[in-house]
Structures are given as C-alpha cells and as structure tokens.
Amino acid sequence: MSSSQPPRRPGRPKTETPNPIDVRVGARLRLRRNMLGLSQEKLGEAIGLTFQQVQKYERGANRIGASRLHELSRVLDVPISFFFDDTDPVRAPATGGFAEPPAETFESDPLRRQETIELVQAYFSIEDAAVRRRLLDLAKVLAAGSDAAAEKSPAQTGRRGRR
Numbered sequence: 001m002s003s004s005q006p007p008r009r010p011g012r013p014k015t016e017t018p019n020p021i022d023v024r025v026g027a028r029l030r031l032r033r034n035m036l037g038l039s040q041e042k043l044g045e046a047i048g049l050t051f052q053q054v055q056k057y058e059r060g061a062n063r064i065g066a067s068r069l070h071e072l073s074r075v076l077d078v079p080i081s082f083f084f085d086d087t088d089p090v091r092a093p094a095t096g097g098f099a100e101p102p103a104e105t106f107e108s109d110p111l112r113r114q115e116t117i118e119l120v121q122a123y124f125s126i127e128d129a130a131v132r133r134r135l136l137d138l139a140k141v142l143a144a145g146s147d148a149a150a151e152k153s154p155a156q157t158g159r160r161g162r163r
C-alpha cells in the first residue's frame with residue numbers, strides 16, 4: 001500500500017481561499033499605503049521587501065507575521081490595532097514614524113479635510129468594485145475638465161477666472 005504522493009510537510013494546511021482576517025489586514029494595509037501616497041515599491045523598500053510581496057500581503061494571499069506587522073505599523077505611522085479595527089485611515093493616530101508631517105502640512109493637507117474624509121468613507125462603502133472604479137474614473141475626468149477650464153484665460157471664455 002505505498003502511496004505515490006509525497007509526504008505532507010507539517011504546518012498549516014494550504015487552502016484555496018485566504019483567511020478573511022488576512023484579507024482584512026491586507027485591505028487596511030493597502031488603504032493606509034494609498035492614503036499616504038506610497039507605491040507598493042516604496043513601501044517594500046522601506047521594509048526590505050519586493051513590491052510583489054507587498055501585493056501578496058495586500059490581497060491576503062500571504063499572512064503578515066507579528067514582527068512584520070509591527071514594522072508596517074511603524075512605517076505607515078499607525079498603531080497595530082489599525083489593521084484590525086475600523087479606525088479612520090485619514091484620522092488614524094500618528095505614532096511618530098515614517099509619515100510624520102510638519103504641523104503646517106497637517107493643517108493644509110487636503111486629506112485631512114472633513115470633505116475628503118466623507119468622500120473616502122462614501123467611496124469605500126460602495127461594495128461593488130466595478131462601481132467604485134467607474135466613480136474613480138468619473139472623478140478623474142471631472143478633475144481633468146476642471147483643470148482645462150481653469151487654464152483658459154478670461155478673454156477666451158468671456159468670463160472672469162475661477163475664484
């Protein structure tokens with residue numbers, strides 16, 4: 001009765017789908033990284049990983065170990081609990097790490113405005129990823145149109161410039 005399959009290695013069994021907690025932690029990692037304007041590559045450099053490994057963490061495909069989670073919390077300037085709770089990514093309490101802005105930047109930062117916070121909360125409350133993507137595309141088109149209109153001089157438009 002010999003089996004042609006190799007013996008199983010000890011450890012956690014391989015599953016088809018990631019653990020929902022790993023997916024949640026990865027989503028919070030991606031959210032905070034995006035809120036800080038960091039690319040996967042820059043974040044990877046800051047913690048000594050490739051951007052592919054950061055991608056796997058963000059998808060929940062790979063679990064984030066305790067020491068790595070501690071390092072990520074330091075680099076992303078949030079407490080470890082941020083990855084597990086519903087802390088607002090914009091208002092997350094700073095821990096004095098990688099993203100410590102000067103006081104004047106904090107006050108003028110558009111990411112700290114109530115309007116931005118409400119927009120981000122509404123955006124991420126949209127469950128359908130395709131709808132979120134279309135909304136993002138719409139916002140980009142509107143912003144590009146707004147920029148083009150602002151570049152026209154008052155003489156070209158027959159109106160005063162934007163206030």
